[in-house]
Amino acid sequence: MAVDESGVSGARRRADARRNEQALLDAAAAAFLACGVNAPVRDIAARAGVGVGTIYRHFPTRADLVVAVYRHQVEACAEAGPTLLADCDTPCVALARWIDLFVEFLVTKHGLAEALRSDDAAFEALHAYFLDRLVPVCARLLDAAAAAGEVRPDVAAYELMRGVGNLCIGAGHDPRYDARRLVDILVAGLRPQ
Amino acid sequence: MAVDESGVSGARRRADARRNEQALLDAAAAAFLACGVNAPVRDIAARAGVGVGTIYRHFPTRADLVVAVYRHQVEACAEAGPTLLADCDTPCVALARWIDLFVEFLVTKHGLAEALRSDDAAFEALHAYFLDRLVPVCARLLDAAAAAGEVRPDVAAYELMRGVGNLCIGAGHDPRYDARRLVDILVAGLRPQ
DNA sequence: AGACGATACGGAACCGTGTTCCGTTTGGCA
DNA sequence: TGCCAAACGGAACACGGTTCCGTATCGTCT
Structure with a gap:
């Protein structure tokens, strides 16, 4: 909202x-x-x-239109965070599941991940909305996982989300590139030590 | 060439x-x-x-111009692969060093990583050139590391390079996002198990 | 019902890019 | 020197985003 x-x-x-x-x-x-x-x-x-x-x-800017179209799904993703944290066995599993959700959202919307990263000023607001809404959710999951010693403690939610978003760019254009796999590898890299 | x-x-x-x-x-x-x-x-x-x-x-397409401008550096990067493999203590270190080189190249060329990923047809040839030249180099490093048991064996050079390239998108625009860090995390995720 | 003003609409016009095309110029050879 | 293929320049075109203003419509007030 x-x-x-x-x-x-x-x-x-x-x-x-x-x-x-x-x-x-x-x-x-x-x-x-x-x-x-x-x-x-x-x-x-x-x-x-x-x-x-x-x-x-x-919709004065394209970002306003995009945000309006996808608001429901962004909200759903945001709300899934706390739920997963409560329901999953470990915070790390919850984090992984939540990232899966986010990735699924991005890869099924052609060009959304690209737009999130565009340096076009019109998408500034889109970027901001996604981040405002989702970074805090991610941060809670990440903090919980870090507190449990399941992920290294020096990763910020912001950079993780940006990384995941970037990995989703171009997903679906090329059968040789599976964004979900790459994201899994990135998440695996979060393990301590 | x-x-x-x-x-x-x-x-x-x-x-x-x-x-x-x-x-x-x-x-x-x-x-x-x-x-x-x-x-x-x-x-x-x-x-x-x-x-x-x-x-x-x-230069009939923009890609031709971009390729011509950066050919020397791409070549240098390609040639560094075998050298690193010979000089480094382990294949895994060589791989990491080589990826550092690649990342350094991408993040210092504003917009190059974006262009590599653009769905614009004009950049098709750019994408192709980079991949033709660098994927084989990466594959040798990756195979060596896999043979030594230092990385999981189920990752293709192509998807790794695409992933690294994607992580470099937008580097330098935002002080909160450090592409090198994210790439390090991705590479850490390559460890077996 | 009729009229009136605020609200909202439509799309022509404008601007900035990439790309093409063709009349003109020029380098190099005979 | 004269010739012509090679190469040039930039006007013209295509295309997408954005603005602007004359026109149509809604909803209210009498």
Whole structure:
């Protein structure tokens, strides 16, 4: 609930505005599925049956649109952290499971991992949202695992997540590259000593 | 020596063509340093004092230009592999040293790692050249280390290099993210068991 | 119901890139 | 010196993001 239409989502807005926003979210989701998160603005507008101006009115930057489309899944991922920590046998297992979840999310969204790492200013907000929401969750898992002596204590949640995100870039384009495997190796490298 | 002007570099070509090619290489190197490998074509042309058409005549794709600019360093990296294997105490140390070399190369070239991973068709050839030249070198190091029981035997050189390359994306943009550290962790994850 | 103002819409126009194409220039040979 | 293939330059085109403003619509107030 960090980036939003500031709580005024369904309230004092014209009916057509609300309709269009929903149409845009649906269209964007479809376009992202087909072309990745860099789907042309005009395509998304066409799919939604609106003009390009309407996109920019509802979502001033591309990041806003991407965040809106994926918010539910990011939230679900964030909420899974504490649950896993409570349910798993060891913090290390919980951490591994949670990273699996995160990786699964990233690799199934073409171009999302790339966008997270893009130096394009438009994606700054995307980067920020993902990090704000997920790094604290990761940090709790990591701290618990470190406290249990299961991972080396000198790794920050931020760099771990960035590393995992980077490893997911290009996943799915190339059958010889399995991001999940590489992430497993990275996680294995977290063991102490 | 994989991608080249086919051995005819200095021979039966007009003097101005040779001069312009060198000017372009110098200009591109400077532009890449300043703006990364995505430096605008017109900038490079202006720096070299030529028209944009001249760039495309000498280097039909951006990848050709990038490859030409960095060929020496890629070659040096490739040649360092066997040397390290001969000089180091264990194959595992040689592998680690060689990866350090590769990482150092990538992180000091702004945008190179990104370009290697770009899904842009223009960079296809870049990707291919790097892989053709370096994967075999990495494979020898990896095989030696695996034979010595120092790394798990089920990791392919290709995926390792892709993983390392991905981890280098965005290095230098963010002081909180140290690609070298992450690569070290990844390499640590290669240990057996 | 009718009118009116605020809200929202559409898409033409603009800008910055990469890329192509063709009329012009130039190097090198006869 | 004259010729022409080789090479050049940059205008023109393609394409995607972004802005802007005249127009249409909603919802309210009388």
